[in-house]
Amino acid sequence: DKPVLYYPLDSWFIRTTASRERLMELNEAIKWKPASTGSGRFGKWLENLQDWNLSRSRYWGTPLPIWRTEDGKEEMCIGSYAELYEAIEKAVAAGVMAENPLAKAGFVPGDMSRENYDRIDLHRPYVDAITLVSESGKPMKRELDLIDVWFDSGAMPYAQIHYPFENKDRFDSREVYPADFIAEGVDQTRGWFFTLHAIAGMVFDTVSYKAVISNGLVLDKNGNKMSKRLGNAVDPFSNIEKYGSDPVRWYMIENSQPWDNLKYDEAGVKEVTGKLFGTLYNTYKFFALYANVDGFTGAEPQIPYAERPEIDRWILSLLNSLVKEVDSSLEDYEPTRAARAISEFVGDNLSNWYVRLNRKRFWAGEMTADKLSAYQTLYTCLRTLSQLMAPIAPFYAERLWSDLLGEGSGFSSVHLSLLPAADETMIDRDLEDQMRLAQDITSAVLALRRKVNIKVRQPLQTLLVPVSSPRQRQMVEAMAALIKGEVNVKELKVVDANESGLVKRVKADFKKLGPRFGKVMKQLGAAIKEMSQQQIAELEKEGRYTFTSIEGSPTVTVDDVEILAEDIPGWAVGSAGDLTVALDVTVTPGLKAEGVARELINRIQNIRKASDFDITDKVRVVLQAHPAIEKALADYSGYIAAQVLADSIEAAPSLPEGAQELELDDVKLRVSVTRV
Secondary structure (H helix, E strand, O other): OOOOOOOOOOOOEEOHHHHHHHHHHHHOOOEEEOHHHHHHHHHHHHHOOOOEEOEEOOOOOOEOOEEEOOOOOOEEEOOOHHHHHHHHHHHHHOOOOOOOHHHHOOOOOOOOOHHHHOOOOOOOOHHHHOOEEOOOOOEEEEOOOEEOHHHHHHOHHHHOOOOOOOOHHHHHOOOOOOEOOEEEEHHHHHOHHHHHHHHHHHHHOOOOEOEEEEEOOEEOOOOOEOOOOOOOOOOHHHHHHHHOHHHHHHHHHHHOOOOOOEEOOHHHHHHHHHHHHHHHHHHHHHHHHHHHHHOOOOOOOOOOHHHOOHHHHHHHHHHHHHHHHHHHHHHOOOHHHHHHHHHHHHHHHHHHHHHHHHHHHHHOOOOOHHHHHHHHHHHHHHHHHHHHHOOOOHHHHHHHHHHHHOOOOOOOOHHHOOOOOOOHHHOOHHHHHHHHHHHHHHHHHHHHHHHHOOOOOOOEEEEEEEEOOHHHHHHHHHOHHHHHHHHOEEEEEEEEHHHOOOOEEEEEOHHHHHHHHHHHHHHHHHHHHOOOHHHHHHHHHHOEEEOOOOOOOOEEEHHHEEEEEOOOOOEEEEEEOOEEEEEEOOOOHHHHHHHHHHHHHHHHHHHHHHOOOOOOOOEEEEEEOOHHHHHHHHHHHHHHHHHHOEEEEEEEOOOOOOOEEEEEOOEEEEEEEEEO
């Protein structure tokens, strides 16, 4: 807020302009994240490079090692302590100095020990007392300026190994140079990034670093800079104390690329804590519960991959695809992509799909080959995840690893194990596509159930899936049993898209299409809206459609539009991308009874859990007699008993004391669940 006075000073410069073109060429060899910083901000800085003002008129810092005669005609630049030692000896011999202060302090040139260097201090004011002698015998005083501290930072790669006085072979062989990558704020474009690059280019004609990540800023949740004055600053230590360092770190890395500004929202950390870490903990807890019951250790002979059930092969294929993706992402300095891939695998595939679909295999009595395959598959997933997570969540990964492997695992720490390599023989893209289609169909149907307010436990009769290609038909038919179980329907009908009887319409996504077809967008939008059923079928089958009647023959893909299907009486119809499903939502009395039976199972299981019964405990169930459950008990009492491990299921007009109340839709009933 106060005026600043600028005035010229004599300064020492490095003629960086003489190396401008070469520095620009060397910059092309550096991997910049993001690339736009290297070609843009940093590249433009090099294009407009000025000579480097090296000297500073200050007291504290590295002294400029230049000595000059009073008339400025002779000068000397000292390059080492040994060189300075010899120069002082000449000055003493010439009578310019009375004694050598380095020798007096006991400094020995060539002795690189810390003890030797601790004997001397060549900062100001001590270095200013050293007078050298020129070739013509004149006294030489040191230039009083200091070196720009950014030169110190740029010399870091050499200073840290005391090059060239030590580790010269390691440096010259490129064992310790250049750096694999560096990371700093984008504001370092003119600072550290430049000084490292300039010194390496001018002195060694090479780069100082192979890759650079220019970090963005951490802002508040509204995108404003954090400030104590504004009261929007987040205390990182309180967040770490509340959630743990791993969830905070994972949130920051997963939420945005390191080079983008991050809008830090504590609610996001809380979400990551439950969505990823909580889900993974529950998955491990489920595994450990049954593994301990069955005595599974992980050391059992492996079930051959080819002999494992399809769903085991699917999750292992996906796991190895994940290993490839994480490895390539980290290799490309894309930690956000790696973190998101891990989160998706844990939430969408391992927990919500694999474990949920295979619970009964872990409940089975004897340790059959099928049950062992399930244990080994889940164990492999958890162990591999602990290794993949380790770079981002080191503490959580370490605990998961140690809990899984215990003593004698071969590696005492996950951080001492090698990052897993993908087994290409286990990757089956067709199987992954097939299961993904099943997941998409399931999601679409469950969305329809929510739309018409019919719970998943309520069975329905028919699901209709129109397909646009023979391959899509084959994939749906292969997954039919799984899909029916997931969405709880009795029958799945696969029909050709043009024979489904469904009426579809297409809605253009103007945000995507506008930038590409702005000139004809109005005409294209109208043509998309008026597409015939045959044209829509072609779009779904081929994934694209070309409007030859419009100037330029614009081509539209399924990602550029939204395909909607109209409801028909008694059916709910929905779309997801190029996928359409139709669900028969008529609930017959028979279907209603089965739905009630499933609801009873759910309520009784909750009571078992709340009563802290062991998973193997047998129970006796007595329900209050009521017309709402009469048909369900008549038709499904055996099924209910098997699911809840009940010796008997019966209805009675009155229940013993201590019976609990449960609610089925709008009906309240009392039930007694006792351990046998």
